Amino acid sequence: MAKLLITGGAGFIGSHTCVVLLEAGYDLVVLDDFSNSSSRALDRVIALAGITPSESSAKRLVTVPGSINNSLVLEKVFREAIETGQPIEGVIHFAGLKAVGESVADPLRYWHVNVGGSISLINVMAAFSCHTLVFSSSATLYGYPDQVPIPETAPIQPINPYGHSKAAVERLLNDLAASAPGQWRIACLRYFNPVGAHASGRIGEDPLGIPNNLFPFVSQVAVGRRERLQIFGGDWSTPDGTCVRDYIHVMDLAEGHKAALDCLLTEAPQLLTLNLGSGRGISVLEVVNAFGQACGQPVPHTIVDRRPGDAAITVADPSEALRRLGWSTRRSLDDICRDGWAWQSANPAGYGQRG
Numbered sequence: 001m002a003k004l005l006i007t008g009g010a011g012f013i014g015s016h017t018c019v020v021l022l023e024a025g026y027d028l029v030v031l032d033d034f035s036n037s038s039s040r041a042l043d044r045v046i047a048l049a050g051i052t053p054s055e056s057s058a059k060r061l062v063t064v065p066g067s068i069n070n071s072l073v074l075e076k077v078f079r080e081a082i083e084t085g086q087p088i089e090g091v092i093h094f095a096g097l098k099a100v101g102e103s104v105a106d107p108l109r110y111w112h113v114n115v116g117g118s119i120s121l122i123n124v125m126a127a128f129s130c131h132t133l134v135f136s137s138s139a140t141l142y143g144y145p146d147q148v149p150i151p152e153t154a155p156i157q158p159i160n161p162y163g164h165s166k167a168a169v170e171r172l173l174n175d176l177a178a179s180a181p182g183q184w185r186i187a188c189l190r191y192f193n194p195v196g197a198h199a200s201g202r203i204g205e206d207p208l209g210i211p212n213n214l215f216p217f218v219s220q221v222a223v224g225r226r227e228r229l230q231i232f233g234g235d236w237s238t239p240d241g242t243c244v245r246d247y248i249h250v251m252d253l254a255e256g257h258k259a260a261l262d263c264l265l266t267e268a269p270q271l272l273t274l275n276l277g278s279g280r281g282i283s284v285l286e287v288v289n290a291f292g293q294a295c296g297q298p299v300p301h302t303i304v305d306r307r308p309g310d311a312a313i314t315v316a317d318p319s320e321a322l323r324r325l326g327w328s329t330r331r332s333l334d335d336i337c338r339d340g341w342a343w344q345s346a347n348p349a350g351y352g353q354r355g
């Protein structure tokens, strides 16, 4: 079975995708600098995928601590894979920074890691003739969308440095594919709002510091780590006045990555750009109420002023992913909350460590 490099494989989406890929038989090399992740996630990934010592977890999932900005480490990964007789056949590139506010405060760091790091990775891939890449893009590219549900053909109009960094890498990948027709196999996957956790509750989202995003904040209020959720705005032009998003269960997202990779490895070289979302709009209040049902008590909340930079409604048109990959989401909002609560209640302090 093919060997893959997973950058950022210890992170939230990366770790869940590793479980799906290991179960499908892929061998993995995970490169992660553990700046916002824990190696404990990878220990649990190995256990969840049912890899026994006799099967040698070291062979099925090799961990390499390091940054995508370090070309020497990247070269070593590709070289050693060749020496073991199993070259890297494809890369899933999750590694990157993802906090919108932080990107406004420190754009240089965002361009360095998200854009510079991607260039460093792609250079090494090209040097080792590895031309298959799945890239973590984001619905953030659409900015304030002109139409919902949002198709992939909608204008790219990011409104913050994080979004610009994702747009720049997508642009680069399009230029690269056009420069060598028939060579590159690339998928840019535009995630909507990834939430939930593995149904076992063993792996999940463990944000650093105070969560920026709704779902981990709600989970931490439910488990008693924070007192009360602030809902940013109750006067939006939406059915209940709170913002509407397309929340996607992280295991649906993980399966979307496997579907994209399988498609790239079997079809003729191509560049795919796909929304990964459910196509279903859910309001902030609906999330809060569903989570209250899942954890058995209401989640305390207060409606406060709007947060700058929010759009009223963002929902994916996911029909292209269904057409090209045969993939669509299978899990409901109740599944999301049940699994998110399984993780948070069993791990109130997350993994309890970085690195």
Ligand code: UFG
Pocket: 098, 100, 138, 139, 140, 141, 162, 192, 193, 212, 213, 214, 215, 217, 229, 230, 231, 232, 233, 242, 243, 244, 245, 284, 307, 310
């Ligand atoms: N929200 C609250 N209270 C909170 C946190 C969030 O009410 O404490 C609301 C937001 O105002 C928004 C909704 O919950 O209406 C979702 O907010 P998130 O921060 O969870 O998600 P966003 O839709 O803002 O952000 C997502 C991704 C980002 C990406 C962005 C733009 O998490 O990485 O979409 O596409 F940049």
